[in-house]
Amino acid sequence: MKKPILILAVLFSLLFVSESKAQYxxxxxxxxxxxxxxxxxxxIQSGAAIEGILYTRWQGFIITGLYEVHKDIDGAKGLQWFYGGGAHIGTWNADRRNTPWGDNGNSSTVVGLDGIIGLDYKFDDAPINLSLDWKPAVNISDNGGLWWDEVALSIRFAF
Incomplete structure (x- = not known):
């Protein structure tokens, strides 16, 4: 359990190394x-963002909150890379639960820590933002374990 907390502490210490300009x-x-x-x-400031995610997985719901640091990529206008961390909480109803672990006849709630790393692109001539990221997570309650397969594409209206 100490290793994920150490990794999270290192990520947060890197948050203030340098800044970049947000595109939206x-x-x-x-x-x-x-x-x-x-x-x-x-x-919330130049180079620092918060992200909230509400999604469904295994026929349950998960809410995630993240703090992200964005860095410009030299020579690539509108493209940034980002990293950060946060936490999640999720729940599954016994009647609809379909997870790859545990007894599928029981309701479940899970709480855990998340990391995130990815690319973020804002189109210059359109209010469209694309992000591709990897968001591994470790669950610290009920059916603890690692979720290493959280890869996603986000398509956002940017203003």
Whole structure:
């Protein structure tokens, strides 16, 4: 358990290394991947954003909150890479639960920590933002374990 906390602490210490300029203030849209749902990303300062994700997976619902640091990629206007971390909570109803672990006849709630790394692109002539990311997570309650397969494409309306 100490290793994920150490990794999260290192990520947060890297948050203040340098800044980049955000290409948009807020983006709202769809997140499509191993779980599908809604995403909202808002820049709270230059180079720092918070993201909220509400998605469904294994016929349950998961809410994730993330803090992300964005860095410009030299020579690629509108393209940034980002990293960060946060937490999630999810629940599955006993009648609809379809997870790859545990007893599918029982309701379940899971809480855990998330990391994220990816690419973020804002089209210059259109209010469209695309993000491709990998979001591994570790569950620290009920049916603990790792989710390594959280890869998704987010398509947002940016304003």
């Amino acid at each position: 203030n807020t983006g709202i849209g769809l997140r499509l991947g191993s779980g599908n749902g809604l995403t909202v990303k808002h820049f």
